[in-house]
Each structure stands twice: as C-alpha cells, then as structure tokens.
Amino acid sequence: MWKWLHPYANPEVSYHFTNKLLPWLSALTAIFLSIGLVWALLFAPADYQQGHSFRIFYIHVPAASLSMGIYVAMAIAAFISLVWQLKLADASAAAMAPVGAAFTAIALITGAAWGKPMWGTWWIWDARLTSELILLFLYLGVIALHNAFEDKNLAGKAAGILTLVGVVNIPIIKYSVEWWNTLHQGSTVSKLGKPSMSLDMLWPFIFCFIGFALLVAVIICLRFRNEILARNSIRPWVRELIQKNTVNNT
C-alpha cells in the first residue's frame, strides 16, 4: 500500500491528480445535489407533526454531520503532519478548515431557523447547540492560526496542536443528546440497521447527504490545489506552470 501511496506525497503529482479529479467530482456533485434538493423540497412528504418545516432537516443534518466529519479528517491530517512531518498533510488540513467552518455555520443557522417554529426559540444554551458553537470557534481558531505565521510549517504545527486538542469536542457533540437532557432530539438516521424514518423521507436524505459530501470534496480539492501552489511557490515545476499560465492569459 505504501508503494502505491508514496507518489501522492509529492506535491506535483498531487496537484495534477487533484486537477484531474475535479471535473468528475463536480459533475457528480451537481447530479446528486440537484436530485436530492428537488426531491427534498418538492416530493418528500411533510412530517405529520412538523409539517413542511421538516424540509430543513435535509440541509441541517448533512451539514451538522459533515461539520464533525471534516473536523475528524482535519485532525487525522494534523496528526500525520505532526508525527511524520508530511507537508501535504498540512496543506490539506489548511484546505479543510474553512469548509468545516462553513458547514458548522450552516448547521447552526438552519438549526436556529428550525428551532424557532418548533421549540419557540432561535437559540438555547443546550448541550448540543453549545458544543456545536464551540466547534465553530475551534474552526475559526484553526483558520486564524494557519494565517497567523509567515512560515507555513510553524503555522501548521500550531494549528495542528489546536486541532488535536479540539478533538475532545467531537464525542461531546455526538453524545450530547444522550448524556444530557437536551431540547435537541436524538439521532434519527444513524441508528444502525434500523433508521427510524420512513423510506420516502430517507431516500431524499441519502441523496442530499451524498451531494453535500461531494460538494465538500470539491471545495477541499479546490483549496488544496491553491495551498499546494502557495506552499511550493519557489519550486521549478510551479514556476514553469505559472509561466505557461501567464503566457496563455496575455
């Protein structure tokens, strides 16, 4: 496996691989997201208690679980970068942080917009909501640290340590609805094997979830590409690429 993975530790190979991957990922994203969103907005049945406000679910739940998933991925990248000093891992962690922050913000905003009609309040200092807000601040801290140093290796180290310390928040978010008495309801989808949802609601959710996950992959690829270029700006292959690019533009 190492032999197969090894060339991708080379920034030039990774850059071109990401470039090749992007159109395919973008096409798949467009397909899944458009099917999922149209299904969720137009064809999925309304909830018998919550009526049409239930449609917020199709954004809220994918955004919330992706916000945690991206954090775990970022933490793995940070760990790899701290232990094995792999510079590309730093670049990928830096690429993931803004995407994770955006999805955390979406989870919080859609949660507030769902909470107002259902619970009667936009916000409450409840365990699930508070821990998700802390996740947003962790992301913002990581982004700030990545930008705080001119030396990107130092920045990656500082941001990586914060990322790893912040991992403690992930199980807290995940189990907050079980550990504490919260207003937020428990998990509906991820009860393994037996999701407590009817199938005509579950299918559009699956499409939305895959669509958003693919969108995350697309944006991370775009940002990863930029990070590679910025971090390797003095390498000959980057210089050559830029020479070609500027000649094409003028």
Add this chain to the structure above:
Amino acid sequence: MQFNNFSDFINMGGYGFYVWLSFGAAALILTLLLISSKAGHQQVITKIAKRKKREDKLRQAKDLRKQQNEQNKTALNEVIE
C-alpha cells in the same frame, strides 16, 4: 408532488420563512465559499508571478551593478597604468 401550486410551495404550509431562510443561508454561504475557493487559484498564480517578476528585476539590477563595477575597475586600472 406535495404542492398544488407555486404559492403553496413558497408558503411551505406556513413555515415558508424558516424553510427559505435555511435553504437561502446555506446556498449563500456555500456559493461564496465555492467562488472564493475557485478564485483563489488565479490569485495564487498572480501572486507567484508577481514575486517572480520582482526577483527577476532584482537579479538584473545585481548583474548590471556587477558589470559596472568591472568596467570601473578596468577604467581605473588603465588610468593607473
């Protein structure tokens, strides 16, 4: 299809404001992120190209200075001889 007409669809059974606030906010945030990430590629390229230009200019100036120094030296040597 769960809705009879377009205004029903916008109204969302009375929850229109909350549903469209959620979908609108998500669309806005994701579009902005996608556009800025895409634009970042050209920005990085322009930045590196600019730095390369500056470096080239500095190198040229250095070469020119070296040349002038040598010319001055040979001129001086001729005077001394």
